[in-house]
Amino acid sequence: MDLTTIFQAVITGVLMAGIYALVAIGLTLIFGVVRIVNFAQGEFVMLGMYVTWWLWKAGGIDPYLSLLITMPVLFVFGVLVQRFLFRPILSAPDMAQIFLTVGLSVVLMNAALFFFTADFRSVKTTYSEWALRVAGITLSVPRIFAFAGALVLAGLLTLFLSKTDIGKALRAVAQDREVSMLLGIDPERMYLLAVGLGAALAGAAGGLIVPFFYVFPTVGVVFVLIAFVVVILGTLGSIQGALLASLIVGVAESLGILFAGADLGLVVVFAILVATLILKPSGLMGQA
């Protein structure tokens, strides 16, 4: 195996990392503010993919352009999930919350199966096959777009959280819910916003990969698993931490596929997860 092949795998992993980061950031946003571990986050990605695919299929809308529709649609979906599913069980035991979000994930997968069948769908755009060749390495243009798009969205979210009053209010609720109320913040509204944003980010991740990634009802499973690994690796709640952890996970997966075969890329990711949990047993909820 030559160096170029390895380098190619590394680049492919890096380019996927932005997407993984978006899903993970959505997950931590929801967990940080609402204190719910959303096992359905991967299905939010799947929904984003189907919405994008459907807009292209039925309306001929370019996948990147349809982000302008996909993200608001997923935002509203997230708001409804918070209002009608999460809110009633916020003070329920952890186990009930896990059942609820796992249940939601199963329901969404089956809904996709029912409405769209188990067929693998794909969106063929003029640029789907475009690629740049640099020093023997192939850089897929849609993958570059996905990476860049994810970085832009992560950057916008960072700005929103650090510069706007509403963004600061979200962070205040995450840091101390009671105090946030004393300052005049209504946490319930921030919960709606957090789940809406988390879903919109997942939907954007889905939309961004549609030009080079098959759409099928269970596609989200991989993303939620990877997002958990990223969240555990990265410092919880930090966008930069999520980006860095995503780079590690993306490259590890890609090298795993190269050395161990297409079905085993995830095994490498989980090896990292297990190693992290042994080294940092506080896991998902623990502080660095």
Place this chain on the structure above:
Amino acid sequence: MLEVKDLDAAYGEVMVLRGVGLSVGRGESVAVIGANGAGKSTLLRAISSLLRPRGGAILFDSNRVDHLPPYEVAALGIAHVPEGRRVLPDMTVEENLELGAYLPGPKARRRESLAWVYGIFPRLAERRRQRAGTLSGGEQQMLAIGRGLMLRPRLLMLDEPSLGLAPLVVEVTFQKIAEVRKEGIAILLVEQNVQRALGLADRGYVLDGGRVVLEGPSQDLLENPHVKVAYLGL
């Protein structure tokens, strides 16, 4: 301005406040003193609606406020500086202060209020870009009070501002509270430091086992034999 009538409060089955009555007039400073577990914090939590009372009534400007959510109580101009300061550790000093003026009314006056608060607490101005979690205990207390002031409150409720601070820092903190008092803001001060609290306040209440057992002008309480024995260790 604030009137608490026959207030009962509980955590689950455990009754913590029983028939508490208390009032704070416009611009008045009132102290609530009592031992550990007397229910002082619970009283403030009930007033700011963090805890729903079991019975009785809380009135602000003669309107019932005991069924409002906490963020609406804040909007009426009641700032609650909680026990243990509770600054937002991952945000800067200035971000903490800005969030104190999150509501629309206070937000419109945010710049002016910042200058005002920095005038009272020059130390906070020096540390405006520092993460609140890295401040000393005394600085965090100033930040917590400053954040409360950003609401432009008519009533400032302080829960044990002297908690865990060195005597010298307590001295400074109480000087600052006296300055705030001169601005005409009513103060409801909860303290275990009885000498200082009554030294600052116009009137005081003694809370014991969730009941008001004594009340009166600060000077009278300071001279009361029961207070002397039980709270001043004289």
